[in-house]
Amino acid sequence: MRLTVVGGGSTYTPELVDGIAGRRASLDVDEIVLVDPDTHRLRIVGDFCQRLLQHAGHPAKVLTTSSLEQGAEGASAVLLQLRVGGQKARRSDETFPHACGCIGQETTGAGGLAKALRTVPVVLDIAERVRRVAGEDTWIVNFTNPVGIVTRALLQAGHRAVGLCNVAIGLQRKFAKLFNVDTNAVRLDHIGLNHLTWERGVHVSTPDGSVDRLPDLLGGFGDEVAAELGAPVDWMRRMNAIPSYYLKYYYAHDEVLADQLESPPRADVVIEVENELLKLYADPSVVTKPESLAKRGGAYYSEAAVQLVHALTGGGQPEEHVVNVRNNGAMPFLPDDAVIEVPATVDGEGAVALPIKPVEPRFSGLISHVTAYEYLALEAALHGGRDRVADALLAHPLIGQYKFADRLADDLIAANRADLPWANA
Numbered sequence: 106m107r108l109t110v111v112g113g114g115s116t117y118t119p120e121l122v123d124g125i126a127g128r129r130a131s132l133d134v135d136e137i138v139l140v141d142p143d144t145h146r147l148r149i150v151g152d153f154c155q156r157l158l159q160h161a162g163h164p165a166k167v168l169t170t171s172s173l174e175q176g177a178e179g180a181s182a183v184l185l186q187l188r189v190g191g192q193k194a195r196r197s198d199e200t201f202p203h204a205c206g207c208i209g210q211e212t213t214g215a216g217g218l219a220k221a222l223r224t225v226p227v228v229l230d231i232a233e234r235v236r237r238v239a240g241e242d243t244w245i246v247n248f249t250n251p252v253g254i255v256t257r258a259l260l261q262a263g264h265r266a267v268g269l270c271n272v273a274i275g276l277q278r279k280f281a282k283l284f285n286v287d288t289n290a291v292r293l294d295h296i297g298l299n300h301l302t303w304e305r306g307v308h309v310s311t312p313d314g315s316v317d318r319l320p321d322l323l324g325g326f327g328d329e330v331a332a333e334l335g336a337p338v339d340w341m342r343r344m345n346a347i348p349s350y351y352l353k354y355y356y357a358h359d360e361v362l363a364d365q366l367e368s369p370p371r372a373d374v375v376i377e378v379e380n381e382l383l384k385l386y387a388d389p390s391v392v393t394k395p396e397s398l399a400k401r402g403g404a405y406y407s408e409a410a411v412q413l414v415h416a417l418t419g420g421g422q423p424e425e426h427v428v429n430v431r432n433n434g435a436m437p438f439l440p441d442d443a444v445i446e447v448p449a450t451v452d453g454e455g456a457v458a459l460p461i462k463p464v465e466p467r468f469s470g471l472i473s474h475v476t477a478y479e480y481l482a483l484e485a486a487l488h489g490g491r492d493r494v495a496d497a498l499l500a501h502p503l504i505g506q507y508k509f510a511d512r513l514a515d516d517l518i519a520a521n522r523a524d525l526p527w528a529n530a
Contacts, residue, residue: 106134106418109180109239111173111231112187112249113139114146116382116401121184122154123394124407126161132415138168140176146383147171153386160392177235181418182244184410185231185255189223190524192379196372197520199365204516205509208354208362209370212250212300214503215513218482218494221254222517223524225486228255232264241265244417246410247429253299254479256429257444258486267413267456268429270299270446272349274409279333280307283326284318292448295427296436296464299446300351301475303468307347322347344467354503355471375401416451423452430456438469443476474502489527491518 108125110118118139125134137154141147151169158165170176177183188195198216199209208214232245245266247256256268273295281288286309294306307322308315322330323342331338335353353361378400385395409426416424425448432443435458439445449456464472478500485493495514498504504513522528 106132106181107136107138107179108134108414109138109140109176109183109235111140111176111183111185113169113176114141114143114150115186115188116150116379116386116398117186117406118150119154119157119386119394120398120401120407121186121410122157122167122407123161124411125165126158126163132411132419134165136166136168138170138176138180140170140173142171144171149383149387152389153391156389156392157394173231173234174238177239177243180235180239180243182246182414183235183239184246184248184414185228186248187224187227187231188249189220189227190521192372192376194220194223194521194524195375196370199370199372201516201520202504202513203362203366205504205512206362207509207513208358208503209365210354211371212252213351213354214501215498215517217251218485218497218501219517219521221251221482222486222494223521224249224251224255225258225483226526229258229262232259232262232266236264244414246413246417248406248410251299251482252429253444253446254482254486256299257442257479258483260431260444261442261483265455267417267451268299268444268446269406269409269413270427270429271406271409272300272302272351273427273446274405276304276347276349278405279330280318280322283322283329284309286310292425293427294448294462296447296461296468297349297445297472298475298479299429299444300349301355301472302349302446303344303352304347305345305462319345319347346468358503413451417453417455420453423450425449425459426451426456428456430458433458435459435461436464436469436472438464438473439476443479471502474500478502489525491515494518 139151147169155167195211198211198219202209202215210216247268249255252268259266277291281291290310292308306317307319309318327338385391428449429446430449432439432445433441448459481497481500485497495510499510518528
């Protein structure tokens with residue numbers, strides 16, 4: 106099988122390849138093709154990935170190319186992990202909203218909209234070109250943020266696409282470690298949208314059946330979970346749920362904003378980490394994944410991606426994975442074509458959301474609000490226009506005031522003009 110990675114020059118890529126090296130029995134990969142316009146990074150990352158595979162005794166070959174068509178031809182699955190504008194654009198996303206006292210973040214709020222506007226047209230162009238050379242049956246696995254909006258754009262355009270995030274698998278691994286059980290014994294009642302999710306249950310398999318251990322997490326492990334996710338333990342107990350890390354931007358807006366104003370942007374930290382990693386990757390003596398890769402983020406991305414690709418291409422029994430998938434009635438209060446992040450059955454035909462017990466108003470209200478924003482964000486990304494940008498910003502719960510929406514729309518367009526062709530028309 107040929108697996109193609111668009112954005113293959115990313116410092117994330119060795120994480121993915123390390124996961125493939127460890128799953129030789131379940132994912133029969135012959136070739137891993139890394140596609141990236143940055144030929145310098147591509148050479149360094151590609152050579153290191155080949156050493157990773159060889160050191161692990163995996164026979165797959167790593168190929169590199171700056172040609173999407175060459176890289177995608179014959180691919181069984183194409184993984185998208187690109188960042189339009191690079192870390193420079195990310196730094197802008199994380200800082201320009203501060204002028205209005207709003208959260209600066211690369212996947213939500215005004216910064217997340219900026220990233221969506223830059224990214225959606227590029228991803229749709231890539232997907233069309235992939236389909237032309239690889240065929241209608243090739244799966245697109247989208248790891249590119251904002252995952253929910255980008256995945257909905259792909260599905261709306263008729264592509265065979267599934268969105269992937271590492272939040273759920275990270276929590277699954279964390280909880281399994283706390284309970285000292287095998288990871289596969291833990292199943293999450295994970296609901297919401299990408300980067301807007303809650304765990305309403307943590308079901309652990311036992312010889313006598315499945316037991317919901319959420320009360321144990323909120324009890325004996327409550328302080329530890331709260332410290333990692335930035336949420337008060339008493340609040341989690343009252344909500345009877347564990348929020349994702351990203352919900353702090355909503356539930357602790359003022360505290361997070363104050364911290365952002367006093368700290369360097371995450372982009373600056375990532376740039377330093379990437380420079381360190383690229384130096385390590387370029388060292389021929391380095392043949393295993395560096396510990397410092399954990400600083401880059403994306404923990405367990407490799408496991409989630411490898412497992413998902415196996416389910417989509419393996420031709421076996423359906424598997425359960427937490428993915429970004431079309432709603433199709435799973436949450437009745439949302440449109441069918443909304444993209445939600447929930448457990449789903451996945452096989453060669455795609456991903457279908459599993460039945461979801463009724464979503465409590467304390468969750469469904471925010472889910473509905475952000476879904477409305479995501480609809481307007483996609484309209485702005487597809488059709489452009491300053492007013493569409495402002496309307497999307499006004500609809501976002503992290504902004505929600507017309508004077509801020511108008512100011513941020515103008516600032517966003519000014520900061521991203523080079524990547525928004527319509528802005529110069």
